[in-house]
Amino acid sequence: MSLQPSTLTKADAIIAQYPQKRSAALPLLHLVQEDHGYITQEDMAWVAEKIGVTPMQVLEVVTFYPMFRQSPAGRRHIKVCRTLSCALRGSYALMESLEKSLNCPRSETSPDGNFTLEFVECIADCGCGPVVQVDHALYENVKPENATAFADQIKQSLQDPQYGKNQPQPGTPEWNG
Amino acid sequence: MPAVERPLIYANLRKPGYTVDIDCYLKNGGYEALKKAVAMKPEEVCKEVEVSGLRGRGGAGFPTGMKWKFLDRKSGKPCYLVVNADESEPGTYKDRQIIYKDPHQMLEGIAITAWAIQAKQTFIYIRGEFQHGAKILENAIAEAKAKGFLGNNILGSGYSCEVVVHRGGGCYVCGEETGLIESLEGKRGYPRIKPPYFPAVLGLYNCPTIVNNAETMAQVKHVLAFGGAEFAKIGIPGDSGTHIWGVSGLVKRPGLYEIEAGKATFGELLYDFCGGPLDGRKFKAIIPGGSSTKILKFGERFKGKLPNGQEFDWALEDIPLDSNSIAACGTGLGTGGTIVIDDSVEMIQALSNLNAFYAHETCGQCTPCREGSLWLSRVSKRITTGGGLESDVPLLLDIANQVAGRTICAHGEAVAWPVQSAVPKFKDEYLDSIRRRQKGETPSPLKLI
């Protein structure tokens, strides 16, 4: 079991918020996934034990919700909104450009493990399409013609030791994520 | 006189320098409506909301006061308040603004509602993708608790209510209120069969539960601030308050416009507020209230009678922005998320895009919805790749007709309505696409699927 100690303490606090332990299934799975990126069988057994259900009942939940992963994602997880409002503003062309720039076909992880590129359904920011979620940050109005610059920005972030550690400021992609 | 906005919900969050901190909210008159509410009896607060005529902002437009009356008090079980912040209907992005920019407004409405229905506990079910939004709400809850607006002994009333933020996992169907409840219980978000599972009777943990939309909560704050009777004067009889129009797609200025119910038309929204079509383009159609509402075509005439007996004969541009008028034109105000389509769009691609959404989001419990959504998606996509047949057009309609009304939840209608409304209106264009695509032509360079 490779969960961090802080995860273990948080778990008990989360469970205590609910009148019934089982309600903590989704929050615990999010916690585990944030801890090490995806959810293993061992994690599921741990969650099951914590909330008093069988591992199968946890697996049922994991497989139902698209946000839960059973395999690692790339170092940068890029989700492009595919749904109509964003598509009308060019999200398909954007996706095609990103596939080339990042050398990563959609729905896959690049061979170097740096990027996972996916289409996702509407992320409720439809007036600012195309929108792209990169890990914890939400980028708005990512026009297809700016796809290469956008991809470069993502590539550069791989070298940034502060990545994901800054306190989000209002109006920034980190705030909106 | 040109139509103007009337910001109520968005009044503060648009001010330059306005922040999510409680001090900023208090400086702008925050939590005064809650003070008013706890000085009243819970039943009196319920009465104010009933008198206000407020209708829910989650899409169905159900009168909020009436919903609260359905709570099963006789059972003796505790009751719960569940706030639906799962915002995931394509085209809809209004709740996000409240959560990310003015969380205390929603929390004040929650505190008032919890007091009114005497909820034992409140859960805010927020989209899993709103990671930072959930943190903003958690911080705001902690601030409100520290000042006695939430948590223990709210404003010295002796009433206590904890508010818990619960993140979903990226499923549209968990926005459906009974699917949401299942999800909150730690299970797959399979919608429940109604009856018997009306949330107000058998909801969370089989206890009476009120599920209300995030914006509905913010509206409740204003109902208390104005008083029910005054609030009812905003808008029109039968549809009070403001509606937030979230326009997206192919207009000059997509964005959020808060307009008093019935005080502007679609024409004014699309031309005056949104600046009209992109240069060199013409509007072709709109999906008025989120992707699950029926499509309206420019050039159509809408004729009929309003609930008040008034006869009308409108072009799309003339339709007033209130739920009665829009319903009378055969569609719905829904969430106010208007998706705009212009003449650069090949309609079968737009339909195919939405069909793919519903096929991805069906929970799979009901055969008509599970199979129907997949078939619709495949048939429409096949047309866009040149493999369509002319018989696919009636086939689409036939499949959709077998879904609506035959399922556990309204996702079935959401699957069927885009097809049922668009096929009759765009039949000729679909046939043209089929013929041209068979020959290898591309009717529009804009790829939507």
Ligand SMILES: Cc1cc2nc3c(=O)[nH]c(=O)nc-3n(C[C@H](O)[C@H](O)[C@H](O)COP(=O)(O)O)c2cc1C
């Ligand atoms: C498939 C489906 C998805 C829904 N998604 C949402 C949603 O994301 N947010 C929401 O408030 N209501 C959503 N609803 C409507 C809810 O079931 C419910 O009517 C609403 O939360 C009630 O709130 P209100 O009375 O305040 O409008 C959805 C309904 C269906 C059928």
Ligand code: SF4
């Ligand atoms: S209608 Fe569709 S989404 Fe709703 S319960 Fe049935 S299969 Fe699930």
Ligand code: FES
């Ligand atoms: S359609 Fe892309 S955010 Fe809604």
